[in-house]
Amino acid sequence: MSSQELPPHLVIPVPDEGWPARFHDVDGRRYMSLGSEIYAPTDPTIGEVQSLYGYWATEHDNPYDKQHAWIKSVGYACADLISFYLGGETDGLRLLDMACGTGLVSQGLRERLDIATHVGADLTSEMLDVARSKPDLAGVSLVIGDVRKPMFAPNSFDAITGSLFINHLGNSQDRIATFKGAREMLRPGGLFVMIDTQNNPMREQVAAEFYEAFEYAALTHEIAHVDSVAPDGFMLDYYVGQA
Numbered sequence: 001m002s003s004q005e006l007p008p009h010l011v012i013p014v015p016d017e018g019w020p021a022r023f024h025d026v027d028g029r030r031y032m033s034l035g036s037e038i039y040a041p042t043d044p045t046i047g048e049v050q051s052l053y054g055y056w057a058t059e060h061d062n063p064y065d066k067q068h069a070w071i072k073s074v075g076y077a078c079a080d081l082i083s084f085y086l087g088g089e090t091d092g093l094r095l096l097d098m099a100c101g102t103g104l105v106s107q108g109l110r111e112r113l114d115i116a117t118h119v120g121a122d123l124t125s126e127m128l129d130v131a132r133s134k135p136d137l138a139g140v141s142l143v144i145g146d147v148r149k150p151m152f153a154p155n156s157f158d159a160i161t162g163s164l165f166i167n168h169l170g171n172s173q174d175r176i177a178t179f180k181g182a183r184e185m186l187r188p189g190g191l192f193v194m195i196d197t198q199n200n201p202m203r204e205q206v207a208a209e210f211y212e213a214f215e216y217a218a219l220t221h222e223i224a225h226v227d228s229v230a231p232d233g234f235m236l237d238y239y240v241g242q243a
Protein backbone atom coordinates (compact mmCIF):
# COMPACT_ATOMS: atom_id res chain seq x y z
CA MET A 1 0.00 0.00 0.00
CA SER A 2 1.49 3.38 -0.92
CA SER A 3 0.84 6.66 0.87
CA GLN A 4 -1.07 7.88 -2.20
CA GLU A 5 -3.69 5.22 -1.50
CA LEU A 6 -4.26 6.32 2.09
CA PRO A 7 -7.66 7.87 2.50
CA PRO A 8 -7.55 11.44 3.83
CA HIS A 9 -8.95 10.47 7.22
CA LEU A 10 -6.16 7.89 7.61
CA VAL A 11 -8.48 4.98 8.19
CA ILE A 12 -6.60 1.99 6.90
CA PRO A 13 -8.62 -1.20 6.41
CA VAL A 14 -6.75 -4.07 7.97
CA PRO A 15 -5.63 -6.44 5.20
CA ASP A 16 -6.79 -10.08 5.27
CA GLU A 17 -3.40 -11.31 6.37
CA GLY A 18 -3.57 -8.97 9.38
CA TRP A 19 -1.10 -6.47 10.72
CA PRO A 20 1.16 -6.39 13.73
CA ALA A 21 -0.83 -5.64 16.85
CA ARG A 22 -0.12 -1.95 17.13
CA PHE A 23 2.16 -0.64 14.40
CA HIS A 24 2.28 -0.65 10.66
CA ASP A 25 4.87 0.99 8.40
CA VAL A 26 3.77 2.57 5.15
CA ASP A 27 6.36 4.20 2.87
CA GLY A 28 8.81 4.69 5.72
CA ARG A 29 6.23 6.25 8.00
CA ARG A 30 5.05 4.52 11.17
CA TYR A 31 1.33 4.23 11.95
CA MET A 32 -0.08 3.28 15.33
CA SER A 33 -3.40 1.50 15.78
CA LEU A 34 -6.01 3.43 17.76
CA GLY A 35 -8.58 0.67 17.33
CA SER A 36 -11.43 0.20 14.84
CA GLU A 37 -9.16 0.14 11.79
CA ILE A 38 -7.92 3.62 12.63
CA TYR A 39 -4.19 4.10 12.37
CA ALA A 40 -2.56 7.42 13.22
CA PRO A 41 0.92 8.40 12.11
CA THR A 42 3.25 8.53 15.10
CA ASP A 43 4.44 11.97 13.92
CA PRO A 44 1.16 13.54 12.78
CA THR A 45 0.72 17.07 11.49
CA ILE A 46 -2.01 19.20 13.04
CA GLY A 47 -4.03 18.74 9.85
CA GLU A 48 -3.78 14.96 10.11
CA VAL A 49 -4.95 14.97 13.75
CA GLN A 50 -7.91 17.15 12.81
CA SER A 51 -8.71 15.04 9.76
CA LEU A 52 -8.51 11.77 11.69
CA TYR A 53 -10.60 12.83 14.67
CA GLY A 54 -12.91 14.91 12.48
CA TYR A 55 -13.79 11.66 10.76
CA TRP A 56 -13.82 9.43 13.87
CA ALA A 57 -16.07 11.87 15.79
CA THR A 58 -19.17 11.04 13.76
CA GLU A 59 -18.53 9.61 10.30
CA HIS A 60 -16.84 6.33 11.11
CA ASP A 61 -19.23 3.38 11.57
CA ASN A 62 -17.89 2.96 15.09
CA PRO A 63 -17.75 6.61 16.25
CA TYR A 64 -15.30 7.60 18.97
CA ASP A 65 -17.87 8.05 21.73
CA LYS A 66 -19.59 4.76 21.05
CA GLN A 67 -16.35 2.83 21.02
CA HIS A 68 -14.88 4.63 24.03
CA ALA A 69 -17.82 5.14 26.39
CA TRP A 70 -15.66 3.53 29.11
CA ILE A 71 -13.44 6.66 29.16
CA LYS A 72 -16.00 8.36 31.39
CA SER A 73 -14.61 6.19 34.18
CA VAL A 74 -11.20 7.82 33.60
CA GLY A 75 -12.91 11.02 34.72
CA TYR A 76 -13.93 9.29 37.97
CA ALA A 77 -10.32 8.26 38.62
CA CYS A 78 -9.11 11.80 37.84
CA ALA A 79 -11.69 13.25 40.24
CA ASP A 80 -10.46 10.95 43.00
CA LEU A 81 -6.83 11.92 42.37
CA ILE A 82 -7.67 15.64 42.30
CA SER A 83 -9.61 15.41 45.58
CA PHE A 84 -6.81 13.43 47.19
CA TYR A 85 -3.93 15.65 46.11
CA LEU A 86 -5.77 18.91 46.77
CA GLY A 87 -6.61 17.66 50.25
CA GLY A 88 -10.33 17.67 49.52
CA GLU A 89 -10.21 21.43 48.96
CA THR A 90 -12.10 21.52 45.70
CA ASP A 91 -14.58 24.32 46.41
CA GLY A 92 -14.63 26.82 43.54
CA LEU A 93 -12.51 24.45 41.47
CA ARG A 94 -11.12 25.83 38.20
CA LEU A 95 -10.42 22.95 35.84
CA LEU A 96 -9.06 22.59 32.30
CA ASP A 97 -9.50 19.33 30.36
CA MET A 98 -6.86 19.55 27.64
CA ALA A 99 -7.31 17.55 24.43
CA CYS A 100 -10.80 16.92 25.82
CA GLY A 101 -12.15 15.39 22.60
CA THR A 102 -15.82 14.54 22.97
CA GLY A 103 -15.68 15.38 26.69
CA LEU A 104 -15.94 11.86 28.14
CA VAL A 105 -13.40 12.58 30.90
CA SER A 106 -15.12 15.88 31.67
CA GLN A 107 -18.46 14.06 32.00
CA GLY A 108 -16.95 11.74 34.60
CA LEU A 109 -15.31 14.66 36.41
CA ARG A 110 -18.60 16.56 36.64
CA GLU A 111 -20.36 13.57 38.15
CA ARG A 112 -17.83 13.52 40.99
CA LEU A 113 -16.72 17.13 41.49
CA ASP A 114 -18.39 20.50 41.84
CA ILE A 115 -16.47 22.46 39.22
CA ALA A 116 -16.91 26.24 39.31
CA THR A 117 -14.97 27.01 36.11
CA HIS A 118 -14.66 24.15 33.64
CA VAL A 119 -12.92 24.54 30.28
CA GLY A 120 -12.35 21.86 27.65
CA ALA A 121 -9.91 22.50 24.81
CA ASP A 122 -9.13 20.42 21.73
CA LEU A 123 -7.74 20.81 18.22
CA THR A 124 -10.64 19.10 16.46
CA SER A 125 -13.88 21.01 16.07
CA GLU A 126 -15.94 17.88 15.23
CA MET A 127 -14.91 16.28 18.56
CA LEU A 128 -15.88 19.50 20.36
CA ASP A 129 -19.24 19.51 18.53
CA VAL A 130 -20.02 16.08 20.00
CA ALA A 131 -19.08 17.43 23.46
CA ARG A 132 -21.29 20.50 22.89
CA SER A 133 -24.27 18.24 22.15
CA LYS A 134 -24.13 16.68 25.65
CA PRO A 135 -26.55 18.20 28.20
CA ASP A 136 -24.26 17.34 31.14
CA LEU A 137 -21.50 19.43 29.57
CA ALA A 138 -23.69 22.53 29.13
CA GLY A 139 -21.73 24.31 31.86
CA VAL A 140 -18.37 23.65 30.19
CA SER A 141 -16.69 26.20 27.99
CA LEU A 142 -15.47 24.19 24.96
CA VAL A 143 -12.81 25.86 22.87
CA ILE A 144 -10.34 25.11 20.10
CA GLY A 145 -6.80 24.98 21.45
CA ASP A 146 -3.42 23.34 20.93
CA VAL A 147 -1.94 21.72 24.04
CA ARG A 148 1.60 22.58 22.97
CA LYS A 149 1.12 26.26 23.80
CA PRO A 150 -0.25 27.55 27.12
CA MET A 151 -3.81 28.51 26.18
CA PHE A 152 -4.48 30.50 29.33
CA ALA A 153 -2.66 32.92 31.61
CA PRO A 154 -0.43 31.63 34.42
CA ASN A 155 -2.28 30.63 37.58
CA SER A 156 -5.62 30.11 35.76
CA PHE A 157 -6.44 26.60 37.05
CA ASP A 158 -6.41 24.47 40.19
CA ALA A 159 -6.39 21.26 38.17
CA ILE A 160 -5.75 20.17 34.58
CA THR A 161 -6.55 16.79 33.07
CA GLY A 162 -5.29 15.42 29.78
CA SER A 163 -6.28 11.97 28.60
CA LEU A 164 -4.97 9.79 25.77
CA PHE A 165 -3.39 12.48 23.62
CA ILE A 166 0.36 12.35 24.34
CA ASN A 167 0.89 9.65 21.67
CA HIS A 168 -0.03 12.31 19.09
CA LEU A 169 2.94 14.47 20.06
CA GLY A 170 5.70 12.81 18.08
CA ASN A 171 8.68 14.66 19.50
CA SER A 172 10.19 15.42 22.85
CA GLN A 173 10.15 19.18 22.33
CA ASP A 174 6.35 19.23 21.90
CA ARG A 175 5.75 17.00 24.92
CA ILE A 176 8.01 19.06 27.19
CA ALA A 177 6.36 22.29 25.97
CA THR A 178 2.97 20.73 26.79
CA PHE A 179 3.97 19.67 30.32
CA LYS A 180 5.65 22.99 31.10
CA GLY A 181 2.69 24.88 29.66
CA ALA A 182 0.32 22.91 31.91
CA ARG A 183 2.45 23.67 34.91
CA GLU A 184 2.48 27.37 34.01
CA MET A 185 -1.33 27.52 33.78
CA LEU A 186 -1.71 25.92 37.23
CA ARG A 187 -1.65 27.81 40.49
CA PRO A 188 1.18 26.83 42.84
CA GLY A 189 0.19 23.47 44.28
CA GLY A 190 -2.26 22.86 41.43
CA LEU A 191 -2.52 19.39 39.90
CA PHE A 192 -2.02 18.00 36.38
CA VAL A 193 -3.32 14.49 35.78
CA MET A 194 -2.25 12.97 32.48
CA ILE A 195 -3.47 9.61 31.29
CA ASP A 196 -1.71 7.45 28.75
CA THR A 197 -1.85 3.83 27.62
CA GLN A 198 0.72 1.69 29.32
CA ASN A 199 1.86 0.14 26.06
CA ASN A 200 3.09 3.46 24.64
CA PRO A 201 6.54 2.57 23.27
CA MET A 202 7.70 6.05 24.37
CA ARG A 203 6.57 5.38 27.94
CA GLU A 204 9.98 5.73 29.59
CA GLN A 205 10.79 8.90 27.70
CA VAL A 206 7.37 10.43 28.39
CA ALA A 207 7.76 9.65 32.09
CA ALA A 208 11.23 11.25 32.23
CA GLU A 209 9.96 14.38 30.47
CA PHE A 210 6.94 14.58 32.76
CA TYR A 211 9.02 14.22 35.91
CA GLU A 212 11.35 16.98 34.75
CA ALA A 213 8.50 19.44 34.20
CA PHE A 214 6.93 19.28 37.67
CA GLU A 215 7.99 20.16 41.19
CA TYR A 216 6.47 16.91 42.37
CA ALA A 217 5.53 14.09 40.04
CA ALA A 218 4.33 10.55 40.48
CA LEU A 219 3.06 7.71 38.36
CA THR A 220 0.56 6.52 40.88
CA HIS A 221 -2.27 4.62 39.35
CA GLU A 222 -2.56 1.83 36.90
CA ILE A 223 -6.19 0.97 36.51
CA ALA A 224 -7.59 -1.88 34.47
CA HIS A 225 -10.72 -1.08 32.52
CA VAL A 226 -12.53 -4.28 31.75
CA ASP A 227 -15.60 -4.19 29.52
CA SER A 228 -16.84 -5.59 26.23
CA VAL A 229 -14.34 -3.46 24.29
CA ALA A 230 -11.41 -4.52 26.45
CA PRO A 231 -12.36 -7.95 27.83
CA ASP A 232 -8.81 -8.60 29.04
CA GLY A 233 -8.53 -5.21 30.67
CA PHE A 234 -6.97 -1.99 29.54
CA MET A 235 -4.08 -0.78 31.60
CA LEU A 236 -3.63 2.96 31.92
CA ASP A 237 -0.93 5.10 33.47
CA TYR A 238 -2.04 8.08 35.56
CA TYR A 239 0.75 10.65 35.72
CA VAL A 240 0.29 13.19 38.50
CA GLY A 241 2.25 16.42 38.52
CA GLN A 242 1.95 19.11 41.16
CA ALA A 243 3.01 22.67 40.38
Ligand SMILES: C[S@@+](CC[C@H](N)C(=O)[O-])C[C@H]1O[C@@H](n2cnc3c(N)ncnc32)[C@H](O)[C@@H]1O
Pocket residue numbers: 049050053068071098099100101102103104105121122123124127145146147148162163164165168169
Ligand atom coordinates in the same frame (compact mmCIF):
# COMPACT_ATOMS: atom_id res chain seq x y z
C1 LIG B 1 -7.85 9.75 21.75
S1 LIG B 1 -8.58 11.35 21.76
C2 LIG B 1 -8.77 11.63 23.51
C3 LIG B 1 -9.92 12.55 23.82
C4 LIG B 1 -10.26 12.63 25.30
N1 LIG B 1 -9.21 13.19 26.07
C5 LIG B 1 -10.61 11.24 25.81
O1 LIG B 1 -9.85 10.69 26.63
O2 LIG B 1 -11.61 10.69 25.33
C6 LIG B 1 -7.23 12.41 21.36
C7 LIG B 1 -7.65 13.87 21.24
O3 LIG B 1 -6.47 14.67 21.26
C8 LIG B 1 -6.68 15.77 20.42
N2 LIG B 1 -5.36 16.34 20.12
C9 LIG B 1 -4.32 15.74 19.51
N3 LIG B 1 -3.27 16.58 19.44
C10 LIG B 1 -3.67 17.74 20.04
C11 LIG B 1 -3.04 18.99 20.28
N4 LIG B 1 -1.78 19.25 19.88
N5 LIG B 1 -3.75 19.96 20.94
C12 LIG B 1 -5.04 19.73 21.32
N6 LIG B 1 -5.67 18.57 21.10
C13 LIG B 1 -5.01 17.58 20.47
C14 LIG B 1 -7.44 15.18 19.24
O4 LIG B 1 -8.12 16.19 18.52
C15 LIG B 1 -8.39 14.22 19.96
O5 LIG B 1 -9.62 14.81 20.26
